[in-house]
Amino acid sequence: MSCFDPLTFRRQFPLLQKNINENPLIYFDNGATTQKPQSVLEAYQAYYSAANANVHRASHVLSARATQAFEDAREAVKSFINAASLKEIIWTKGTTESINLIAQSWGGSQLRAGDEIVLSYSEHHANIVPWQLVAEKTGAVIKVLPLTDNGTLDENKLDEMITSRTRLVACAHISNVLGRINPLEKIIARAKAVGAVTLVDGAQAIAHVPVDVQALDCDFYVFSAHKMFGPTGVGVLYGRLALLADMPPYQGGGEMIQKVSFAGTSFNELPFKFEAGTPNIAGVVAFSEAVRFLQAQQGQGFYDYEQSLIRYMTEKLQNIPEIDFIVSGAPDIPVFSFTVKGHHNHDIATALDSRGIAVRSGHHCAMPLMEYLKLSGCLRLSLAPYNTFAEIDTVIGVLTAIIHGEEAELDADKTPAAPV
Ligand code: PMP
Numbered sequence: 001m002s003c004f005d006p007l008t009f010r011r012q013f014p015l016l017q018k019n020i021n022e023n024p025l026i027y028f029d030n031g032a033t034t035q036k037p038q039s040v041l042e043a044y045q046a047y048y049s050a051a052n053a054n055v056h057r058a059s060h061v062l063s064a065r066a067t068q069a070f071e072d073a074r075e076a077v078k079s080f081i082n083a084a085s086l087k088e089i090i091w092t093k094g095t096t097e098s099i100n101l102i103a104q105s106w107g108g109s110q111l112r113a114g115d116e117i118v119l120s121y122s123e124h125h126a127n128i129v130p131w132q133l134v135a136e137k138t139g140a141v142i143k144v145l146p147l148t149d150n151g152t153l154d155e156n157k158l159d160e161m162i163t164s165r166t167r168l169v170a171c172a173h174i175s176n177v178l179g180r181i182n183p184l185e186k187i188i189a190r191a192k193a194v195g196a197v198t199l200v201d202g203a204q205a206i207a208h209v210p211v212d213v214q215a216l217d218c219d220f221y222v223f224s225a226h227k228m229f230g231p232t233g234v235g236v237l238y239g240r241l242a243l244l245a246d247m248p249p250y251q252g253g254g255e256m257i258q259k260v261s262f263a264g265t266s267f268n269e270l271p272f273k274f275e276a277g278t279p280n281i282a283g284v285v286a287f288s289e290a291v292r293f294l295q296a297q298q299g300q301g302f303y304d305y306e307q308s309l310i311r312y313m314t315e316k317l318q319n320i321p322e323i324d325f326i327v328s329g330a331p332d333i334p335v336f337s338f339t340v341k342g343h344h345n346h347d348i349a350t351a352l353d354s355r356g357i358a359v360r361s362g363h364h365c366a367m368p369l370m371e372y373l374k375l376s377g378c379l380r381l382s383l384a385p386y387n388t389f390a391e392i393d394t395v396i397g398v399l400t401a402i403i404h405g406e407e408a409e410l411d412a413d414k415t416p417a418a419p420v
Helices: 006-011 038-050 061-081 095-110 129-138 155-161 184-193 241-246 281-297 300-318 345-353 367-372 389-403 407-413
Strands: 089-092 116-120 141-145 166-172 197-201 220-224 235-239 257-261 264-267 323-325 335-340 360-362 378-382
Touching (some): 038 061, 038 281, 061 089, 061 235, 061 281, 089 095, 095 166, 095 220, 095 235, 129 141, 155 184, 166 184, 235 241, 300 323, 300 335, 335 345, 345 360, 345 389, 389 407
Parallel strands (some): 116 141, 166 197
Antiparallel strands (some): 089 235, 257 264, 323 335, 360 378
């Protein structure tokens, strides 16, 4: 039974009630970051109003409150992704920092000259550059998995690319441009068969598919709070306990130590060994509210609604002959990437913006993918379950008018509808 009501859901996001450029905001840039619900904004404010202190340090009441809220958030994330232990949940600034931590700590200590790191052509720069940095230091070699025409990693190339020389396979759960779920089960099984470590970049998946790290059986899973209705500046690194235990610290400072002397320093237990300095306490606490918020929605109705948005949007875009899809057919999550014949991506994005419609154009931090696809960039419209069919109709109407040079006519009848 579906009990998800998109309009009730939508009403909880203050920014979605605003006008931009004198039109009701239509926010189709959720792949970049989602909007934040009132409850998350309030949790942030409430933390600073009633519990602000540093964590894990002092014996006073406020510090105890702050520590409790901070560690409750860790518990919330542990259960959200079904990790086996709280020690496996490390707070970071975001997906990017999580991957850098793994690359420098695990990669820097484990990789040797000639070891192979397998990535894919559809990776975000955050899952490429940290590996290039560590490869340069260690002499490890990066290999790149090709893609199928469907926009997923090519399963048929796994045996050839992932071999006894492979130490790490790192790929996105879902590409931020292609919007297709990668065949993780097969990739992880192949990596395990050769004894390689696996890292899944879940930045785009976390708000759209249920994630169970134990069922996935990956070694690392990373994501950002801000792409799932939480604040910016907070991320998660899930790591398998045995691997984390053997990894050296990433940064040194307060909190990550057990004992410091000039004769030598011993390190704190997990997860604190990887959390040097004062963390983003308010952000983490607000994030735990985002986790609760998302969990409360997650149910058949939530996913069904998202799938119905995908079907509707796909059909509407397919009816515009000038659109060239990056991958044909419906994506798995509501991420639609395309170019428009005879138009520059940026011009279209700017024209949409002038009507209050937020989309993204460019290389989407995936330059190697653009090169692979022989594109200089593309448009990306990415939706969330607070978006509506009426908004899709408006965007399609405005997009069609822009393509046909008929924007003036939009002004004449003030077409953009209120997003209900
Ligand atoms: N990986 C993917 C697939 C992403 O979409 C993003 C964000 N666009 C990142 C990594 C980086 O996330 P963040 O900027 O939050 O660190």
